[in-house]
Amino acid sequence: MSERKTVEEFNGIYLDLSKQPGKVKFAEAGLAWRPAGGAGGENFALDGQQFTQCQWSRGARGYEVKILLRDSGLIQLDGFEAEEFDRVVKIFRLFYGLNLEHKDHALKGWNWGKGEFGKAELAFSVQNRPAFEIPYSEVSNTNLAGKNEVAVEFSLPAGGNETGTNGHMGGARTKGRKSGASKDQLVEMRFYIPGTATKRENDDDGEDKSMDGSEGEEQHNAANLFYETLMDKAEIGEVAGDTFATFLEVLHLTPRGRFGIDMYEASFRLRGKTYDYKIPYDNIKKFMLLPKPDDLHTLITIGLDPPLRQGQTRYPFLVMQFKREEEVTIELNMTKELLEGKYKGKLNARYEQPQHTVVAQVFRGLSGKKIVQPSKEFVSHHQQSGVKCSIKANEGHLYCLDKSFMFVPKPATYIPFDNISVIVMSRVGGAVSASRTFDITVTMKNGAGETLFSNINREEQKPLEDFFQAKGLRTKNEMMDDSSALIAAALKDADMASSDEEVVAARADRGSADEDEESVDEDFKTDSESDVAEEYDSAHESSGSGSDAETADGDAGRDSDPPELAERPKKKAKTSK
Numbered sequence: 001m002s003e004r005k006t007v008e009e010f011n012g013i014y015l016d017l018s019k020q021p022g023k024v025k026f027a028e029a030g031l032a033w034r035p036a037g038g039a040g041g042e043n044f045a046l047d048g049q050q051f052t053q054c055q056w057s058r059g060a061r062g063y064e065v066k067i068l069l070r071d072s073g074l075i076q077l078d079g080f081e082a083e084e085f086d087r088v089v090k091i092f093r094l095f096y097g098l099n100l101e102h103k104d105h106a107l108k109g110w111n112w113g114k115g116e117f118g119k120a121e122l123a124f125s126v127q128n129r130p131a132f133e134i135p136y137s138e139v140s141n142t143n144l145a146g147k148n149e150v151a152v153e154f155s156l157p158a159g160g161n162e163t164g165t166n167g168h169m170g171g172a173r174t175k176g177r178k179s180g181a182s183k184d185q186l187v188e189m190r191f192y193i194p195g196t197a198t199k200r201e202n203d204d205d206g207e208d209k210s211m212d213g214s215e216g217e218e219q220h221n222a223a224n225l226f227y228e229t230l231m232d233k234a235e236i237g238e239v240a241g242d243t244f245a246t247f248l249e250v251l252h253l254t255p256r257g258r259f260g261i262d263m264y265e266a267s268f269r270l271r272g273k274t275y276d277y278k279i280p281y282d283n284i285k286k287f288m289l290l291p292k293p294d295d296l297h298t299l300i301t302i303g304l305d306p307p308l309r310q311g312q313t314r315y316p317f318l319v320m321q322f323k324r325e326e327e328v329t330i331e332l333n334m335t336k337e338l339l340e341g342k343y344k345g346k347l348n349a350r351y352e353q354p355q356h357t358v359v360a361q362v363f364r365g366l367s368g369k370k371i372v373q374p375s376k377e378f379v380s381h382h383q384q385s386g387v388k389c390s391i392k393a394n395e396g397h398l399y400c401l402d403k404s405f406m407f408v409p410k411p412a413t414y415i416p417f418d419n420i421s422v423i424v425m426s427r428v429g430g431a432v433s434a435s436r437t438f439d440i441t442v443t444m445k446n447g448a449g450e451t452l453f454s455n456i457n458r459e460e461q462k463p464l465e466d467f468f469q470a471k472g473l474r475t476k477n478e479m480m481d482d483s484s485a486l487i488a489a490a491l492k493d494a495d496m497a498s499s500d501e502e503v504v505a506a507r508a509d510r511g512s513a514d515e516d517e518e519s520v521d522e523d524f525k526t527d528s529e530s531d532v533a534e535e536y537d538s539a540h541e542s543s544g545s546g547s548d549a550e551t552a553d554g555d556a557g558r559d560s561d562p563p564e565l566a567e568r569p570k571k572k573a574k575t576s577k
């Protein structure tokens with residue numbers, strides 16, 4: 001009996017939504033959890049001195065014990081049976097001197113309630129009962145989606161045994177056992193928060209408390225206050241001292257706007273007026289440096305997987321634009337030991353170069369990604385790396401890389417050569433426009449669709465054909481057939497013109513036959529055969545009730561009309577005949 005008071009064991013317990021159950025042991029010194037049968041996951045132990053509060057509630061796999069820690073973290077133990085409640089109550093009271101609080105969840109299904117910021121999680125309560133809780137460690141980003149709307153994004157797992165971001169924080173992420181390979185996962189939640197609210201500050205225990213309620217207390221937009229509080233609680237914006245480099249007001253073509261770039265050791269952050277994004281370097285799949293054909297700007301294109309999300313819109317590419325001549329001078333906020341150790345040969349302590357070069361080199365040093373530039377085998381007619389063209393109504397530039405095509409800025413389109421089935425060059429439009437431009441249709445393998453690049457200058461045909469041939473790409477030139485058709489049409493028009501000339505000459509030799517036709521027209525012009533006078537005829541009189549003066553003004557005005565108006569009845573007679 002005394003041994004049971006020293007150590008208590010429970011089987012079939014899941015630690016922080018782990019994939020596999022395990023065995024948990026409670027002792028006066030703390031608790032320990034071990035996965036059952038050597039299944040995936042690591043052993044976990046926690047000092048009992050870290051416990052500050054404990055709760056019992058219904059969980060996903062039975063009943064759950066939630067333990068809040070002094071460092072603002074939390075532990076979730078799920079899988080207890082209902083009849084084990086009394087036993088667990090005694091354990092926490094005897095071993096740790098804590099009362100196990102019984103919490104019932106709201107089951108009404110209401111979607112309106114109250115958001116409460118705790119030490120380790122955001123609770124959404126309905127009639128003073130929690131409907132659900134969101135651990136801060138699971139929040140990867142938050143944005144103001146509207147005047148009264150806040151979007152909360154949840155971290156996506158980097159692998160089957162990881163959750164993604166903020167590895168230094170408490171909760172499931174420190175142990176890396178959350179089931180990450182689920183087919184369906186909640187990735188975003190939006191809160192509508194109307195009205196105003198009073199700013200709160202934290203007490204020593206990390207709980208929210210109201211500011212001194214003196215007169216003139218400042219009211220804030222409730223949605224903005226919610227957003228700022230969550231940013232602070234979830235530590236989305238990393239500590240400023242951890243920033244290695246910062247670039248201000250960088251123009252982005254996709255997504256559109258100006259963003260500040262803060263670069264950290266494992267991620268970078270885009271700071272805009274409305275949206276903030278935190279992107280791990282592991283999400284970068286492609287990094288391209290593309291000189292714009294205007295000789296004034298350079299584009300940096302970053303391919304992301306998973307894509308950047310802005311509401312329902314996904315951005316698989318970031319497209320930044322820099323002025324080529326704009327130089328910057330920065331010193332990296334990095335210790336000498338770190339610079340000469342982990343980043344030796346990758347980064348310099350100080351940079352004084354064009355801004356696009358500095359940004360590219362810092363990205364390469366921190367992320368380890370290769371910088372891809374346009375192929376040296378392609379030079380356009382104007383001695384540039386890109387060719388101006390359009391995708392539907394969107395103008396941009398097509399770049400020929402060593403292993404792919406890249407169209408920027410919008411929609412940013414990446415086409416690897418390995419996925420191309422055939423490239424078809426063709427004309428579009430009439431003979432005039434077709435002589436100046438042509439189109440390229442890139443058809444993908446296995447029926448993956450096609451992409452049309454239109455309005456390409458005809459002068460770029462030869463450089464593009466040479467590049468396609470050098471890369472061994474299968475091409476089809478439909479412009480040759482179009483040219484033959486145009487030549488045939490031109491010859492046909494010439495034959496028709498010569499035939500018309502022969503007919504005219506024959507008519508000139510007919511003599512009196514032509515005079516007979518002319519006499520018919522003259523007879524048809526007589527007033528006796530005209531039932532109704534035309535408006536522009538001198539014999540026309542107004543059928544309305546206007547005065548004679550008005551009629552005279554109208555006739556006077558018509559007398560000054562050009563001569564061709566008087567000849568119109570003759571033309572009409574020919575048509576009627």
